[in-house]
Amino acid sequence: MPTDLSTLPSAKKTGHSSARLRIAETFLSVQGEGALTGVRSFFIRTTGCNLRCWFCDTPYTSWTAEGNWQTIDELLAQATASGAEHVILTGGEPLLQPAIVELSHALKAAGLHITVETAGTVDRPVMADLMSISPKLANSNPTAAPDFPVNPTAVRGSQGAVARRHSELRWNIATLTRLTTDYPYQLKFVIDTPADLDALSEALTELPHVPPEHVWLMPQGITQEELALRGAWLKPLAESQGYNFCPRLHIEWFGHRRGV
Secondary structure, three states: OOOOHHHOHHHHHHOOOOOEEEEEEEEEEEOOOHHHOOOEEEEEEEOOOOOOOOOOOOHHHOOOOOOEEEEHHHHHHHHHHOOOOEEEEEOOOHHHOOOHHHHHHHHHHOOOEEEEEEOOOOOOOOOOOEEEEOOOOHHHOHHHOOOOOOOOOOOOOOHHHHHHHHHHHOOOHHHHHHHHHHOOEEEEEEEOOOOHHHHHHHHHOOOOOOOHHHEEEEEOOOOHHHHHHHHHHHHHHHHHOOOEEOOOHHHHHHOOOOOO
C-alpha cells in the first residue's frame, strides 16, 4: 500500500490541499468498540454510504445523508488540535470518497495513528494502522427489518430496489480479502439473533486466513437495554467459538447520540 505522501499531486506541489470531503461530524471522544476500546480518539465521520442496513445507527450518513464539505487541511488542523494521538475515519462509508486517500496520508504524515472503519465493500489505497471492517451479513438487509416494507427511513426510491442493491453490494470477497491481507485488521459483525452465528460461520469459510481472534461480535441495538438483552446470550456464544465479544461501550458511556 502507498506510504509516500509526496506521490499525491496536491501534497507534492504545495504541501497543502484544497481537496474536500463531505463530513457529517468531527468530534473528540473515546473508542467504544473493538481492540482499541477505551482509547481517546478524534473521529472524522464522512457522510454517504452504498449500503442501507435496516439497523444503521447513523442514518444521517446513509438513509438520509447530511453533511458539509471540508478540506483536507481543515480536517488535518482539527485532528492535530484535538491533542489525540488516534484518529478514526468512519462513516457512513469513508472509502466512498476518493479524497479519503489523501486525507489518510496527511494524517499519517502528522504522526497520527489511523483506524479506518469500513464495511469492506470499497477498496482504496488508504493509510491505516488498523483496518476495522464490519462486513454485513444477510441480517442487515432492509427486508429483514421488522417494519419492512414500510420502513420510514426509506425516503427515496423503491424499497425493493434499495433492498436488492444492498444485497448485491454488502459482501465483496475480493475487497475483504485484500483488506485482511494488506493491513492490520479486525472484523466486526453485528449479531441480531442466535441464528446469525450460522450465517457468520458460513461467511467466514470464504476468508479461511482469518483466525477467530480477529473476529468481534457485536449485539444489534442502540439502547443499553437492547445491548444487554442480546449480550447476555451472545457473549458466551462468541467466547465458546473463540471470537471476541464487543459490547459497544460508547452507548453505555454516552447513550445513542451524535458527537460522542
